[in-house]
Amino acid sequence: MDQLLVKNISKGCLKSYKVIFEKYYTMLYAYSNRLIHDPESAKEIVNDTFLKLWEHRKTLNREVDSIKPYLFQIAHNQCINHLKQASNKLKLEYLDGNVAAGYEITELEYEELQNAINQAIEALPTQRKQIFLMSRNEGLKYSEIAQQLGISPRTVETQIRRSLNYLREKINRFT
Structure with missing residues (x-):
């Protein structure tokens, strides 16, 4: 079933895209939220995941054997990027706090x-x-x-x- 949907998405079929979206949105959201512990950012990550799916739809048929692992890999990478950005922000806030406290670095x-x-x-x-x-x-x-x-x-x-x-x-x- 998913293979046919992937084939249709690669041809630009919005109905097939919507079916995949509805089938995997909740699973991807739960996975993303479990990784980053931030419901709003998890929603953004899942939306970005589906945006990437649509943007790369023309290469789907050649590159994707199964849509589920493909979507989860995109979401996983998005979560890692989110965590790295959050980590960098915390480091900067820590540094700013230390400078304000007289610990100049x-x-x-x-x-x-x-x-x-x-x-x-x-x-x-x-x-x-x-x-x-x-x-x-x-x-x-x-x-x-x-x-x-x-x-x-x-x-x-x-x-x-x-x-x-x-x-x-x-x-x-x-x-």
């Missing part, structure tokens, strides 16, 4: 701090780094990470704690 110091954080993350052991990034960048819960990697949630918790301790140690000179 230059742009160069900020870049050095950011580089130190990135280098410290890259230096983590492979599995620890993967767990840390799944938690922080993808917003996954410990249980979800454990399930995906086939390890216990306790192991995930331990690895996150060790990662944070290591990062604190590496960037201690900036505090």
Whole structure:
């Protein structure tokens, strides 16, 4: 059924587009909201997901075997971008707050701090780094990470704690 709808969408059929929209909107919204914990932004992400579907409709027939994973991948990428933007905004607000509180930090110091954080993350052991990034960048819960990697949630918790301790140690000179 979805394959026929995808074929029709690739030809510009709005009725097929509407069917896909109605079929997957709620699932994509629930998924996006679970990742970013922001209902309004989740709605925007889902709307952007369907906008991208329509914008790329001419290549759908060649590139998409199944529409559901395609839509979820677009939404997932949109969520990651949203979280990165929110993270950058928080960093700037933190810096602005520190400047206002008399803890002045230059742009160069900020870049050095950011580089130190990135280098410290890259230096983590492979599995620890993967767990840390799944938690922080993808917003996954410990249980979800454990399930995906086939390890216990306790192991995930331990690895996150060790990662944070290591990062604190590496960037201690900036505090």
